[in-house]
Amino acid sequence: MxxxxxxxxxxxxxxxxxxxxxxxxxxxxxxxxxxxxxxxxxxxxxxxxxxxxxxxxxxxxxxxxxxTRPKTYQGTVTFGYATESQDADGEVVEKKPLDEGLDEAELQSAFQSLEGDIIQIPPIYSAVKVNGRRLYEYARAGQEVELPRREATIYEFKPTSALRWEEGQPYQSIDFEARVSKGTYIRTLAYDLGKSLGLPATMTSLTRTAGSxxxxxxxxxxxxxxxxxxxxxxxxxxxxxDVLDYERKDLTDEEYFAVSHGQKISKWPKNESGYYQLYYDQKLIAVYFYSDEDELWRSRYQF
The missing domain is CATH 3.30.2350.10 (Pseudouridine synthase)
Incomplete structure (x- = not known):
């Protein structure tokens, strides 16, 4: 059986x-x-x-x-070299050994300059799709492709350690924390941090500490x-x-019949968020959203 x-x-x-x-x-x-x-x-x-x-x-x-919900990362960026993938897994494509330590004030300013709404250009060795193919597929085939520009929001980007020299190497590293929007490439953020200082840079470690x-x-x-x-x-x-933070509404028998069949609802007044999580007999049944175009409530999720 x-x-x-x-x-x-x-x-x-x-x-x-x-x-x-x-x-x-x-x-x-x-x-x-x-x-x-x-x-x-x-x-x-x-x-x-x-x-x-x-x-x-x-x-x-x-x-x-x-x-769609923000994600938080903790990682390390190393200044002085860059790789094709912008992380430690890629081949080194640029080196600029450091003769002296980075200026702390300039570095802090560089972190702050990348907060807010930004445009990123992801590395060729990434899973971003162009014309139905992932960028790394073009790279492995040795084919040229125009890299796309992607919007991202950086809510917070800050150092979490002092600068340190890599043992026996002319490179400096610093730990960071970043709270970002969907679609943000943290390795590109690390690369762009170096770029703003006129230096090649590579993300050398990363952990997602919060998401969704x-x-x-x-x-x-x-x-x-x-x-x-x-x-x-x-x-x-x-x-x-546990995922939903919308206002709760408990349904009558008549409302339950309508909602369970995915029917539109016109009699409920619009609330502040424009969403309801709907319950019947203490069970989550659906999520409805208010359509401004139709001026009524429509089904978003059925459970």
């Missing part, structure tokens, strides 16, 4: 280890959870560890929402999850409601 498909629904906050793709994390969790409907919010490069939020079952509907509304202290190590049974994994799941 075939094993019944898993009905697990909720969110797992995973501490992704270095050396693994985000897709690899999802593939492993699909096996241990038995849930085929599973995805992650916000890709982490293989050499980056930290918070990776994984959605299972009906929670996968919220991935687009989760991805969850922090590293809420995350479970992937290795621990892989040792769990499906029932134990279920105990680690956070409910969908």
């Amino acid at each position: 075939a094993k019944q498909a898993s009905t697990l629904t909720g969110l797992l906050v995973v501490n992704k280890p270095k050396g693994m793709t985000s897709f690899g994390v999802v593939a492993r969790l699909r096996r241990v959870s038995g849930q085929k409907k599973i995805g992650h919010a916000g890709t982490l490069d293989p050499n980056v560890d930290g918070v990776l939020v994984v959605a299972l079952g009906k929670a996968t509907k919220l991935i687009d929402l989760l991805q 509304g969850f922090s590293l202290d809420q995350a479970v190590d992937l290795d621990k999850l892989m040792e769990m049974s499906e029932e134990e994994v279920e105990k680690q799941l956070l409910p969908i409601a």
